Amino acid sequence: MADLEAFRSETRAWLEANCPAEMREPMRDESDYCWGGRNPTFKNDAQKRWMDAMAERGWTVPDWPREYGGGGLSPAETKILKQEMARIGARNPLMSFGISMLGPALLKYGNEEQKRRFLPEIARGEIRWCQGYSEPGAGSDLAGLQTSAEDKGDHFLVNGQKVWTSYADKADWIFCLVRTSKESKHGGISFLLFDMASEGVSTKPILLISGSSPFCETFFDDVKVPKDQLVGELNKGWDVAKYLLGHEREMISGMGLSGGSSEALGTALRDLLADEPMLRTDVARFDVDAIAFRAMSERFIDELKAGRAHPAQPSMMKYAGTELNKRRHELVMAAGGASALEWESERSKGGKAAREWLRTKANSIEGGTSEIQLGIVAKRILNLPGT
Amino acid sequence: MPLYLTDDQAMLRDTAREFMAEQGSIKAQLRHWRDRGCKDGFGHGLWKQFAEMGFTGILVPEADGGLGLGHVEAGIVLEEIGRNLTPSPFLVSAVAFVEGVKGSAARERWLPGILSGDIVAAVAIDEGRKHRPEATAMRAERSGNGFRLNGAKSFVVQGGSADVILVAARTGGSAGETDGLTLFAVDKEASGFGAASERLADSSMAARLTFENVEVDADAVVGEVDQGWAVLTRLLDAGRTGIAAEQVGVASGAMDMTVDYLKQRTQFGRPIGEFQALQHRAAHLYSEIEIARAATLKAQQLLDEGDSKAELMVSVAKAKAGRTATLAVQEGVQMHGGIGMTDEHDIGLFMKRDRALNELWGDANYHAERVAQLSGY
Numbered sequence: 001m002a003d004l005e006a007f008r009s010e011t012r013a014w015l016e017a018n019c020p021a022e023m024r025e026p027m028r029d030e031s032d033y034c035w036g037g038r039n040p041t042f043k044n045d046a047q048k049r050w051m052d053a054m055a056e057r058g059w060t061v062p063d064w065p066r067e068y069g070g071g072g073l074s075p076a077e078t079k080i081l082k083q084e085m086a087r088i089g090a091r092n093p094l095m096s097f098g099i100s101m102l103g104p105a106l107l108k109y110g111n112e113e114q115k116r117r118f119l120p121e122i123a124r125g126e127i128r129w130c131q132g133y134s135e136p137g138a139g140s141d142l143a144g145l146q147t148s149a150e151d152k153g154d155h156f157l158v159n160g161q162k163v164w165t166s167y168a169d170k171a172d173w174i175f176c177l178v179r180t181s182k183e184s185k186h187g188g189i190s191f192l193l194f195d196m197a198s199e200g201v202s203t204k205p206i207l208l209i210s211g212s213s214p215f216c217e218t219f220f221d222d223v224k225v226p227k228d229q230l231v232g233e234l235n236k237g238w239d240v241a242k243y244l245l246g247h248e249r250e251m252i253s254g255m256g257l258s259g260g261s262s263e264a265l266g267t268a269l270r271d272l273l274a275d276e277p278m279l280r281t282d283v284a285r286f287d288v289d290a291i292a293f294r295a296m297s298e299r300f301i302d303e304l305k306a307g308r309a310h311p312a313q314p315s316m317m318k319y320a321g322t323e324l325n326k327r328r329h330e331l332v333m334a335a336g337g338a339s340a341l342e343w344e345s346e347r348s349k350g351g352k353a354a355r356e357w358l359r360t361k362a363n364s365i366e367g368g369t370s371e372i373q374l375g376i377v378a379k380r381i382l383n384l385p386g387t
Numbered sequence: 388m389p390l391y392l393t394d395d396q397a398m399l400r401d402t403a404r405e406f407m408a409e410q411g412s413i414k415a416q417l418r419h420w421r422d423r424g425c426k427d428g429f430g431h432g433l434w435k436q437f438a439e440m441g442f443t444g445i446l447v448p449e450a451d452g453g454l455g456l457g458h459v460e461a462g463i464v465l466e467e468i469g470r471n472l473t474p475s476p477f478l479v480s481a482v483a484f485v486e487g488v489k490g491s492a493a494r495e496r497w498l499p500g501i502l503s504g505d506i507v508a509a510v511a512i513d514e515g516r517k518h519r520p521e522a523t524a525m526r527a528e529r530s531g532n533g534f535r536l537n538g539a540k541s542f543v544v545q546g547g548s549a550d551v552i553l554v555a556a557r558t559g560g561s562a563g564e565t566d567g568l569t570l571f572a573v574d575k576e577a578s579g580f581g582a583a584s585e586r587l588a589d590s591s592m593a594a595r596l597t598f599e600n601v602e603v604d605a606d607a608v609v610g611e612v613d614q615g616w617a618v619l620t621r622l623l624d625a626g627r628t629g630i631a632a633e634q635v636g637v638a639s640g641a642m643d644m645t646v647d648y649l650k651q652r653t654q655f656g657r658p659i660g661e662f663q664a665l666q667h668r669a670a671h672l673y674s675e676i677e678i679a680r681a682a683t684l685k686a687q688q689l690l691d692e693g694d695s696k697a698e699l700m701v702s703v704a705k706a707k708a709g710r711t712a713t714l715a716v717q718e719g720v721q722m723h724g725g726i727g728m729t730d731e732h733d734i735g736l737f738m739k740r741d742r743a744l745n746e747l748w749g750d751a752n753y754h755a756e757r758v759a760q761l762s763g764y
Contacts, residue, residue, distance in 0.1 A: 267764055283759070287762065298681070299390040299681040385658050
């Protein structure tokens, strides 16, 4: 305990000295995220200094082992670091699918050479990754994917198309599910890593209803991938894919709490509800559900840490968290009325409310739809018979 | 403190689960007393067993001979009570009454009987159809060394079986005000006291009480004269959190029964649990129950820690558990089909209990309103 208290005071002092003032202001929107990458764009110098300082200590990934660029912190130390960062309002130094999705999968399924090659550059924010999962014909039925990787002796030859690839046009590398056998649906899938600058890779952003284009169509035309970039065994990629999806669901379910504010929605909307008794009722019912879900999130995290959570519980969290987030934005729009409809005006900050409202509609689709999550809960937790 | 049960608490849960499934089952208790038209609606033998198990002393401080445990532990017992629809005075006597008389002179007189399972205590607050504690109109006027009570109370759970009633009356102010309320522990033998029991839809018993010039001593006062609102809120919040736990149990019991049925019932040549239309509804229900359980545990922990946010969380828990249990019993009856409408099958009993529990000490609307007010809107 004395060691932990010493760690806390050292951490506090270090953060005070190294976290720039600009990085202690709340993020306004997604444009404030720091993604790193081969050709990084930083909003200001402070953002870069903050990422580099944290990466230097391994604190972009505090609980990864030191030899892979992590901080080597224990769960208790990691929690203290998070608490101390929250205390001064420090921003997340690096947003990264490498950290939240690929890293955990590589730590579990990658070989030693792959871990040493890929993990440190993820930790330092040098390579930005994207996820090649969904295809035009393989959405909820992800294992029906057709993008093929043909064995050409010293390399795989990849052909096919992915869709809903987040930030593919800005990513440096992709972790990608490919079909290496047609003998078996789930048992013919492999997990490949490759450079998006490879010959034959092209991307095309998709314009969404929110007016932004965070997702792309990604095309592979005779892309050569060296064989040492296969993660796990050939045709066993589905295990890696499922493990990674669990982490993705945890991340998305956390969005139910987005904003990090513990304030009730009705408190924020107070002035708009004064003459709207029916809406106020809806908001109060929402707040009951939202505050209850916050308790559920706390319980889920505590159970995860203690190894007590049911392995399918992330599906329940993802379902409940995303449905709640959609409801929240419906209420924000209703409270805002005509003002919330403005799409471009300065006073609406370029249609912030409306665009965020539309963005949330993807929450219950991406990373496995609500219907897919309910199916998982029904079969794996309730043990209902399935087809 | 992590938001799950400690090892000791998990042990208590296992003990309570086993005990309630054996001794407190629907067949052994609820149906047994209902089918005999029992005037109390519960068995005094089981209440004695509760005392022997130590349940009645969970919230009683050690200095008063109890176990000095908290709301988490009381909730553990209540969840099992809910799962088995076990009729007992536990909620009103061992939770709400005990919490109410903590630190008062009345505790010395009444707690020993609750600890031993020899007496039943009730709590009389509401006077109308819906829960409105501040609307209390019943009067208490100073008389000699004590007070003279006049008025009527309704929906007093087990009020007809109670040896002592903790009653809210107005010593000042007027109906609608939270100031001017005082709580009194009234002996059922008091002259001018009357109780008329009614059987409710869930076969539990509740009474309408009348007080006609009932004289009580000054030491019958629980808490401070005119300042009863604080004690009232404390005992109600203990009771509401307890009801939330019981409703989580009702919801879980109904869901388990329903999920089992989905696996057994065959139509169109396959178990109906294979149909996605039912799977998704069952999975949604599971999700809601898990969330309600987490909210209830959070409320219990905050109450035990004396945290200032406890009040908000109590109302969140009561509202969430109430809505969730209602969803569970409605889905339960619907998914059981015709058999769910029969008296022979137990699922309908869950529906009746849920309705009564929702109504006690504020329904989901009451508590959503309280959440809004506590959040400043």
